[in-house]
Amino acid sequence: MAEELAQLRExxxxxxxxxxxVVWLDGGTLRCWRSWTGTCIYExxxxxxxDGTGVAAMLDVLDDPDSYRRAGxxxxxxERFESVLPLVWRREDEGDALAGVSVLGG
Structure with a gap:
């Protein structure tokens, strides 16, 4: 988990x-925004x-119906938020397999 946090900081x-x-851990705030629009959806x-592990404490979700349609x-x-990181990790892992380099150092 500490390795993943280090990667999120980058x-x-x-x-x-x-x-x-796009996902970035900026200090103590994890931000997830749509790459196509640049709109931050989750913080x-x-x-x-x-030990370098982290726990998300409180989730803020964009509340602008013109920019984002929230779940009901x-x-x-x-559940939507929890699906973002696995998508990004999978993308990173696939890229590593193609490049022959391990992002997580493993």
Whole structure:
């Protein structure tokens, strides 16, 4: 987990036009925004422990119907947010397989 946090601090940036999300841990705030529009959809405070692992504490979701259509429930929105990082990690892993380099150092 500490390795993933280090990678998030560097940011996960789009590699091609099909990449939908940009994710960056800016200090203690994790931000996820749509790569096509540059609109920040999610922000969450991340509490980092002494061992370098982190826990998201509170999720803020963009509340602008002209820019983002929210899920019908808070649980639905949380589920959407929780799906962002796996998409980005998968993208990073696929890119590493193609490049022959491990992003997570493994």
């Amino acid at each position: 940011g996960l940036w789009p590699r091609d036009v099909d990449d939908r999300w 969450t405070k991340v509490a980092v422990s002494e 429930t808070d649980a639905g929105e949380l």
